[in-house]
Amino acid sequence: MKLLIKNGHVIDPANGIDEVTNIFVENGVISEVGVDNDLDGLDIEIIDASGKIVAPGLVDMHVHLREPGQEYKEDIETGTRAAVCGGVTSVACMPNTDPVCDNETVVTYIKKRAEEVGYANVFPVGAISKGLEGKLLAEIGEMAFAGAVAVSDDGRPVENSGMMRRAIEYAKMFDVIVISHCEDPALGEGDMNEGAVATAMGLRGISPAAEEVMAARDILVAEAIGGRVHIAHISTRGTVELIREAKKRGVKVTCETCPHYFALTEEACMGFNTNAKMNPPLRTADDVAAIKEGLADGTIDCIVTDHAPHHPDEKQCEFGYAKNGIVGLETSLGLGIKCLVKEGVLTMSQLIEKMAVNPAHILGIAKGSLAVGQAADITIFDPEKPWTVDITKLHSKGKNSPYDGFELFGKPEYVIVNGEVIVNQFELMR
Amino acid sequence: MKHDLLGLKDLSADQINHILETAAAMKNIVKSSNKKTPHLQGKTVVNLFYENSTRTRLSFELAAKYMSANAANISSSGSSVAKGETLIDTAETINAMGTDILVMRHSMSGAPHLLSKLVDASVVNAGDGMNEHPTQALLDMLTMIEHKGHIEGLKVAIVGDAKHSRVVRSNIYGLTKLGAEVSVGGPATLLPMGLDKMGCKVFDNVHEAIIDADVVMGLRIQLERQKKGLFPSIREYFRFFGVDEDRLKLAKPDAIVMHPGPVNRGVELSTSLIDGDRSVITDQVTSGVAVRMAVMYLLSRGGF
Numbered sequence: 096m097k098l099l100i101k102n103g104h105v106i107d108p109a110n111g112i113d114e115v116t117n118i119f120v121e122n123g124v125i126s127e128v129g130v131d132n133d134l135d136g137l138d139i140e141i142i143d144a145s146g147k148i149v150a151p152g153l154v155d156m157h158v159h160l161r162e163p164g165q166e167y168k169e170d171i172e173t174g175t176r177a178a179v180c181g182g183v184t185s186v187a188c189m190p191n192t193d194p195v196c197d198n199e200t201v202v203t204y205i206k207k208r209a210e211e212v213g214y215a216n217v218f219p220v221g222a223i224s225k226g227l228e229g230k231l232l233a234e235i236g237e238m239a240f241a242g243a244v245a246v247s248d249d250g251r252p253v254e255n256s257g258m259m260r261r262a263i264e265y266a267k268m269f270d271v272i273v274i275s276h277c278e279d280p281a282l283g284e285g286d287m288n289e290g291a292v293a294t295a296m297g298l299r300g301i302s303p304a305a306e307e308v309m310a311a312r313d314i315l316v317a318e319a320i321g322g323r324v325h326i327a328h329i330s331t332r333g334t335v336e337l338i339r340e341a342k343k344r345g346v347k348v349t350c351e352t353c354p355h356y357f358a359l360t361e362e363a364c365m366g367f368n369t370n371a372k373m374n375p376p377l378r379t380a381d382d383v384a385a386i387k388e389g390l391a392d393g394t395i396d397c398i399v400t401d402h403a404p405h406h407p408d409e410k411q412c413e414f415g416y417a418k419n420g421i422v423g424l425e426t427s428l429g430l431g432i433k434c435l436v437k438e439g440v441l442t443m444s445q446l447i448e449k450m451a452v453n454p455a456h457i458l459g460i461a462k463g464s465l466a467v468g469q470a471a472d473i474t475i476f477d478p479e480k481p482w483t484v485d486i487t488k489l490h491s492k493g494k495n496s497p498y499d500g501f502e503l504f505g506k507p508e509y510v511i512v513n514g515e516v517i518v519n520q521f522e523l524m525r
Numbered sequence: 526m527k528h529d530l531l532g533l534k535d536l537s538a539d540q541i542n543h544i545l546e547t548a549a550a551m552k553n554i555v556k557s558s559n560k561k562t563p564h565l566q567g568k569t570v571v572n573l574f575y576e577n578s579t580r581t582r583l584s585f586e587l588a589a590k591y592m593s594a595n596a597a598n599i600s601s602s603g604s605s606v607a608k609g610e611t612l613i614d615t616a617e618t619i620n621a622m623g624t625d626i627l628v629m630r631h632s633m634s635g636a637p638h639l640l641s642k643l644v645d646a647s648v649v650n651a652g653d654g655m656n657e658h659p660t661q662a663l664l665d666m667l668t669m670i671e672h673k674g675h676i677e678g679l680k681v682a683i684v685g686d687a688k689h690s691r692v693v694r695s696n697i698y699g700l701t702k703l704g705a706e707v708s709v710g711g712p713a714t715l716l717p718m719g720l721d722k723m724g725c726k727v728f729d730n731v732h733e734a735i736i737d738a739d740v741v742m743g744l745r746i747q748l749e750r751q752k753k754g755l756f757p758s759i760r761e762y763f764r765f766f767g768v769d770e771d772r773l774k775l776a777k778p779d780a781i782v783m784h785p786g787p788v789n790r791g792v793e794l795s796t797s798l799i800d801g802d803r804s805v806i807t808d809q810v811t812s813g814v815a816v817r818m819a820v821m822y823l824l825s826r827g828g829f
Contacts (some may be wrong), residue, residue, distance in 0.1 A: 286634075291719025295534070297634035297656030297694055300718060367635030413612060413633035415654065 097121050097137070098514065103144025103475060107151060108448045109464035118149060120471040123514030128467060142509055142516070144475050150447045152184025152215075152472030152512065153428060154462050156454040157249070157274075157327060157351060157399035159420070160186070160217070163204060164193025169404035169492045171205065172212040174424070177402070177491035179517050181425040182474035182507035185216040185455070185462045186402075190227070191250040197222035197233035202241040214517055214525075216472070218244040218460060223262045223273065229253050232265060239269035244458045247274035249327060252309055254280065256316060263322035272349075272457060274325045277309035277334070278375070286415055288361040288376040296367065298414065301376050307333040314341040314348050325457055326350040328401050330375040332385030339394040349457050351397035354423060354430035355497070357386045357440075363497055369410045369417035370497040373403070387440045396453045398446075400427045404493025422493040425484075429503025432478050437504065443478065475509040482506040490523070528828030529641045529648040530820055532657035533698040540829040541663070541699055548667050548812070548819035554591060555814045564822045565594035568625040573615070574651070575601045575631040580786055580810060581651050581661070585628045588817035594626075612636060613643055620644040626821050629653075634691075647824040649817075655689050660820060661785050662695035664812040666703065668805055669740055671812070672781050677704030682734045682776065684768060685744030685793050686715040687727075688755075692785045693744055697723045710734025711744075712766055714755045731766050738776040742783040743768060743793035759792055769795035773803070781805045 098120040105116050105128070112128070119127040160174040171188075178186050188205065190196030196205065202219045209217030221238035223246045225231045235246055246266050253259045253275065266273050282305035287293050289300025310326050314337060317324040326338060329352050341348045355373065360380050363371035371377055389395040403420025410417050431450060435441040441449070455463030462472060486499040510518035517524050533541065554562055570589035574582050582598065589596035599619075601607060606615060612631075619627060620643070627646040629637050634654030641648040652658040666676055673679055681700055687693045687709050697720075700707050707725035709716070710733065721727045728734045735741055746762065756762050773780065782794065782804045790796045798804060823829050 289718050291722035294717040294719045295694070295723055297654050297691055299655070367638050408611070411613060411639075413631070413639060414635045415633040 096514070097139040098142065098516070099139055100142045100144050100149055100473065100475065103147050103149035105149045105465065106444050106447050107465040108444045109151070109452045110466050112465070113444055118465060118473070120511070120514050123471055125465055125467055125469050125471050128465065142475065147475050147477045147508060148443060150474050151451045151463050151465050152474050152510065153182050153450045154185045154454040155183045155399050155402070155424065155427070156187040156397060156458055158186040158188050158402045158424065159191065159404065160188040161192065161404060162208060163201065167406055171208045171217065173490065173492045174402070174404070175209065175213040175215040175217060176523065177422070177424040177489065178215040179510045179512060180490045180507065180523065182428045182476060182510055183215060183424055184472035184474065184510065184512045185218060185460070187218045187220050187244055187458060189220050189247060189249040190222040195222050195227050196220070197225050197227070199234065199237040199241040202238045202243050206242050215512055216462070218242070218458060220245045220247050220249070220274065222246065223248045223253055224258065227251050229255055229258055232261060235266050235271065236269050239271045243271060244460055245272045245274050247276065247327065249274060249276045252276050252278040252280060256312055259313060260316050260320060263317055263324055264320055267322055270459060272323055272325050274327050275309070275313045276327050277306045277313065279305045279308045282308060287364045287372065288378050290361065290379065292361045292364065296365070298364070303331040303333055303378065303382070306331055306375050307337060310334045311337050314338070314346055317348055318344070318346045323347040328353050328375060328399070329395065330356045330378050330382060330386070332382050335385045335389035335394055339389065339392070342394065349396045351399045352386050352390070352395050353399055353401045354427050354434070355421065357383055357390070358430045358434045359497060367414040368497065369412070369414055370421060370495050372414060372417050372419055373421055374419040387435070390435065390449065391440050396449065396457065398427065398431060398449045399454065400424050404491050405495050407494065410495045420495070422489060422491045422496050424491065425489055426496065426498050426503060428476065428505055428507065429482070432504045436478065471511055471514040473511040474507050476505040476507045478505040480504060480506070527645060527647050528824050530659055530824065531637050531641060531648065531650050533659045533662055533695050533702070534657065536829065538702045541702060543829050544663055544816070544819050544823060545667050545670060547823060548663065548816040551818040552812065552815035554818070555811055560591045562592050564818070565589060565592035565825055568825055569595040569597070569623060570626045570628065570821060571619055571624045572596070572598045573619065573627060573629045574599065575606065575629070576652070578630055580813065581630065584810070584813040585651060585817050588814050588821060591814070592818055592822060612639065616640050616643045620646060626824060649820060649824070652691050654691065656691055657695045658691040659695050660813065660816050661692050662699040663820070664809055664816040665696055665742065665783060665785070666699055667812040667816055668783065668809045671808065672805055673739055676700060679705040679739045680708070680737055681705050681740040681742065682708045682710065682738035683742045683744060684710045684731050684734055684766065686746050686750060687711050687720060687744065688715045688717045689747065689750070690744045694723070696742070697725050701725065708734040708738070712756050712762070715750070731768065731772060732775050735768070735772060735775045738780050740781055740783060741768060741773060741776050743788070745785065745787065746789060746792050748789065763792055767792060767795065768798060770797060773798065783809060785809070
């Protein structure tokens with residue numbers, strides 16, 4: 096089976112390509128880039144990508160697929176289906192499942208299920224500590240051998256600084272990155288960002304310092320031992336500045352932010368909107384500006400969704416009782432184009448770097464590239480074409496999105512995973 | 526279209542004045558010997574209380590009964606709530622029984638706003654978390670009018686735990702809309718960030734808040750806040766932030782002393798002030814019944 100993607104604007108930052116050209120796919124792999132052979136008489140499927148962008152499939156390194164254990168919220172099948180519909184062909188899934196992904200068996204289970212029912216490539220993230228309890232190291236080596244690409248206690252901070260130090264040292268031996276959920280619990284107990292908006296609604300505020308204190312700690316721990324750390328879902332100006340300074344000093348720190356931290360502010364919580372409740376919380380307009388600055392100057396390496404599907408009953412309730420988090424896989428590219436590319440914060444090539452190339456590089460996986468010989472994971476979209484978010488039509492089981500009715504751009508028109516055209520002219524093919 | 530009272534944040538000055546004028550008339554009924562009017566004849570009022578309450582619940586219940594409504598009470602302990610029923614399901618159950626006015630107190634901010642979307646009944650917020658307690662602020666304002674003649678131009682000092690107080694928020698919304706000047710004082714650990722953005726002055730001490738005040742209102746200090754380390758001891762709290770005769774001298778000579786209750790004697794206010802002739806705390810309680818009668822009556826007649 097051969098596939099030709101013809102006349103598309105290929106943006107492949109990993110290989111320095113940003114031009115109109117052709118891509119051949121053969122046996123699931125990219126076989127040629129650039130040539131325009133005489134195709135007469137050949138049995139070949141052709142996608143006319145004229146006027147569209149042909150990019151490496153997006154890599155989202157922060158996703159909650161909820162399986163095993165919380166299939167009522169999401170499972171590997173529905174979560175990866177949502178991913179491909181958003182142009183995301185590889186996801187790293189967080190270990191706060193039930194049972195926790197803190198051992199080889201659960202890592203293997205997730206990979207097996209993904210092979211059976213998944214639409215996208217799935218890369219499990221193992222826990223740092225057994226049971227996410229922050230006390231004893233999980234079997235990081237065995238998980239790495241089983242296919243875990245990173246470790247994280249995401250959803251919970253590693254409170255004990257010595258524990259974080261040992262995790263960075265230990266994970267390094269197996270070449271997996273430590274992803275840190277930064278939140279000082281004593282400063283972080285609350286419902287939304289601390290400040291006038293929370294006060295006027297009588298909601299408990301979460302200080303930006305809750306995130307910054309622990310980000311600073313992780314940077315200093317990594318620096319002291321010469322290790323690597325990746326800071327998850329950063330949301331504040333202070334964290335951007337800490338990481339910017341650390342990178343200047345040569346600390347091996349990378350980080351990610353999420354579309355909601357550049358697309359929304361804390362005011363989205365007004366009216367007790369539980370679909371704007373998340374952790375870290377939505378921040379102020381000044382923080383949004385700082386996140387954009389950090390994206391533009393390279394301080395922030397990646398854009399991830401922190402896709403966090405929940406059951407409607409967990410969101411249609413009192414704000415204080417509502418679960419944290421929103422779904423994001425199907426809106427991340429659109430928000431990136433609308434809020435970053437259209438506003439001149441990033442070029443399209445830089446956006447793709449942060450949504451595909453850099454996450455793949457940080458995780459050490461062979462994704463985010465359209466080089467010959469690579470598995471053909473490709474996303475094709477028209478960034479000028481508007482579309483409107485309708486949460487009832489999301490492919491995720493979770494409908495907890497604050498973007499209902501938003502006009503975005505660049506809904507993926509074709510999505511190819513390992514050479515299979517899974518989204519064809521906006522339609523899911525299986 | 527149904528009408529609710531979720532908070533004073535949503536009301537205009539005219540609407541607040543309309544309630545207060547109606548409440549002033551209702552107060553005559555509360556003080557009369559024959560406390561029965563037909564204002565809510567045939568209507569059903571349900572009090573749904575997810576938090577303990579004595580005065581607010583009894584006040585709503587009596588207000589409903591004085592106006593001939595069918596009144597019923599549900600408290601969370603001993604009900605389906607204790608069995609784990611969600612607010613949504615409880616609301617639908619109550620709605621299905623033909624309730625006209627649903628009065629709710631809840632420990633979570635925004636709970637009445639959620640309830641309002643689910644039921645046909647008019648929802649009255651009887652205190653939600655740290656957000657609002659609109660009828661309390663209305664009864665405070667009615668009491669101020671009775672003693673000072675007006676709200677506009679009054680200097681109102683509110684001292685105590687502003688951080689966890691729904692009373693302070695509703696009072697700031699209401700008083701500033703009617704033209705009063707509000708000063709809030711208390712320990713920095715009990716002042717929520719950005720409170721000044723609501724249109725009041727904020728001080729991390731009591732004396733600056735009280736200077737030249739026409740009204741000094743104490744806010745209840747929940748004693749469990751001390752266990753959480755928000756202030757070191759009751760003794761130290763009263764020494765620096767409590768109001769006694771000496772501190773009250775900073776206010777205007779004819780300043781009145783208020784408290785939403787229940788009061789911790791010798792913590793927010795000294796016992797001698799609570800029982801003294803400048804205290805209007807029991808007037809507040811009477812005003813409470815009148816305000817709740819006015820609110821429910823107006824809601825049953827198309828709102829404010």
